Amino acid sequence: MADSPAANGNGGGMPQGDAPTINALAQYVKDLSFENPNAPRSLQPKEGQGPQINIQVNVNAQQLSETDFEVELTLDGGAKMQNETLFAFDVKYAGVFRMLNIPQDQLHPAVMIECPRLLFPFARQIVAESVRNGGFPPLYIDPIDFVGLYRQKMMEAQEGQGGPLAS
Numbered sequence: 001m002a003d004s005p006a007a008n009g010n011g012g013g014m015p016q017g018d019a020p021t022i023n024a025l026a027q028y029v030k031d032l033s034f035e036n037p038n039a040p041r042s043l044q045p046k047e048g049q050g051p052q053i054n055i056q057v058n059v060n061a062q063q064l065s066e067t068d069f070e071v072e073l074t075l076d077g078g079a080k081m082q083n084e085t086l087f088a089f090d091v092k093y094a095g096v097f098r099m100l101n102i103p104q105d106q107l108h109p110a111v112m113i114e115c116p117r118l119l120f121p122f123a124r125q126i127v128a129e130s131v132r133n134g135g136f137p138p139l140y141i142d143p144i145d146f147v148g149l150y151r152q153k154m155m156e157a158q159e160g161q162g163g164p165l166a167s
């Protein structure tokens with residue numbers, strides 16, 4: 001029975017040999033801000049179209065040791081209606097991840113794509129609850145294409161360094 005995958009108590013088993021693994025060692029809110037600058041007026045029913053919602057996403061990473069990285073996912077946004085701010089939010093949600101047996105050429109994409117993908121559901125829930133606690137219906141952010149975001153950032157970095165994509 002001790003050899004079964006569930007023997008460690010979490011049902012996932014321990015990684016075998018040199019299998020690539022990403023372990024979340026910690027997750028935490030680094031910064032959280034919610035603003036409702038026009039309350040209670042902003043909470044009154046409005047005529048016309050729904051609010052304009054704007055969300056910006058950013059990912060940053062810092063290497064802490066040979067195998068450990070802090071990855072920070074920032075969600076910054078808000079809602080306006082008829083040029084009046086209904087609410088604004090900013091959350092920096094971070095985690096410390098241990099990257100084991102990941103080839104060096106795949107380490108950067110793993111840190112910048114897979115780690116924020118693991119953080120996103122938690123940051124999304126924090127935004128939804130903050131908006132709801134501000135008196136509005138919860139804002140559930142659509143899933144984010146972290147691969148596309150990574151490619152966009154890499155192209156911007158190449159252009160900024162005068163690489164082949166620079167004009």
